Amino acid sequence: MSADAIITARNLKKRFGKNEVLKGLNFAIPAGRIYGLVGHNGAGKTTTLNALLGLTDYEGELTVFGRNPFAERHKLMQDVAFISDVASLPRFLKVRELFDLIEDIHPHFSRDKAQVFLQGTDLKPDLKLKTLSKGMLAQLHLAVVMAIEAKLLVLDEPTLGLDITYRKRFYRRLIEDYMTEERTLIITTHQVDEIASILTDIMFIRDGEIVLDMETEALGTVYTQLVCGSDKADEAAKLGPVFSETRFGQSVMVFENVGRDKLAALGEAATPTLSDLFVALMQRQSAIPGDK
Numbered sequence: 001m002s003a004d005a006i007i008t009a010r011n012l013k014k015r016f017g018k019n020e021v022l023k024g025l026n027f028a029i030p031a032g033r034i035y036g037l038v039g040h041n042g043a044g045k046t047t048t049l050n051a052l053l054g055l056t057d058y059e060g061e062l063t064v065f066g067r068n069p070f071a072e073r074h075k076l077m078q079d080v081a082f083i084s085d086v087a088s089l090p091r092f093l094k095v096r097e098l099f100d101l102i103e104d105i106h107p108h109f110s111r112d113k114a115q116v117f118l119q120g121t122d123l124k125p126d127l128k129l130k131t132l133s134k135g136m137l138a139q140l141h142l143a144v145v146m147a148i149e150a151k152l153l154v155l156d157e158p159t160l161g162l163d164i165t166y167r168k169r170f171y172r173r174l175i176e177d178y179m180t181e182e183r184t185l186i187i188t189t190h191q192v193d194e195i196a197s198i199l200t201d202i203m204f205i206r207d208g209e210i211v212l213d214m215e216t217e218a219l220g221t222v223y224t225q226l227v228c229g230s231d232k233a234d235e236a237a238k239l240g241p242v243f244s245e246t247r248f249g250q251s252v253m254v255f256e257n258v259g260r261d262k263l264a265a266l267g268e269a270a271t272p273t274l275s276d277l278f279v280a281l282m283q284r285q286s287a288i289p290g291d292k
Contacts, residue, residue, distance in 0.1 A: 223277055
């Protein structure tokens with residue numbers, strides 16, 4: 001594990017009754033990184049986040065800023081903030097009441113900063129959240145996020161339910177106005193390609209196990225997607241793809257640690273998108289009963 005990691009997990013496990021949700025995860029997350037945590041529903045993402053945030057106990061070793069998150073959660077929250085999707089904002093509150101609530105919850109929330117971020121918008125203190133449009137909710141959500149001085153910010157589906165315009169605006173402002181070398185972001189999302197350009201690292205979880213944990217810049221040195229005609233499909237298959245399917249009469253294959261020059265001789269070779277890689281790696285053991 002990296003000596004400068006702010007989060008380290010060794011053999012992290014979690015059971016609910018007989019169901020083993022996390023099956024011995026090992027990972028390290030340094031400061032100043034933007035991690036994408038991706039997996040199907042039920043894969044273990046939320047349980048992993050809950051363990052990091054001190055919301056559930058676990059087996060194995062886990063430290064966040066050198067602390068045991070479950071035993072020292074009250075101290076950990078000095079440096080950590082967790083923001084779920086916009087749908088989780090309590091709609092019965094007014095904007096000023098929401099700020100009151102967050103001030104009580106997080107010691108490093110700045111109402112003044114939040115109000116600065118809302119300058120020039122139509123969001124007023126006495127507006128009820130249930131009357132806000134999706135765009136106004138996105139603005140409010142972003143103001144809350146950026147007004148918290150936290151070293152680790154965990155965003156769980158932060159733009160769920162918003163259209164693409166507001167999603168892109170949310171992430172752009174988050175990176176431009178919030179992210180620093182001292183801050184770390186962990187983001188879970190189903191629109192993985194949408195945030196691919198801002199991620200420094202990607203982690204795929206399948207059925208309680210990590211199947212990929214890598215810097216996004218390194219993906220192209222390991223994985224290649226090949227699109228070839230039916231005349232080259234058999235030859236390509238002999239090179240051992242980790243995934244293969246047919247699209248519009250062409251074979252699409254994903255390879256791991258196979259020379260790109262060799263593949264380019266058979267068709268169009270390129271780095272797979274994160275969503276294509278997700279499909280490829282998540283289906284490698286799709287025949288296992290109960291795989292999620």
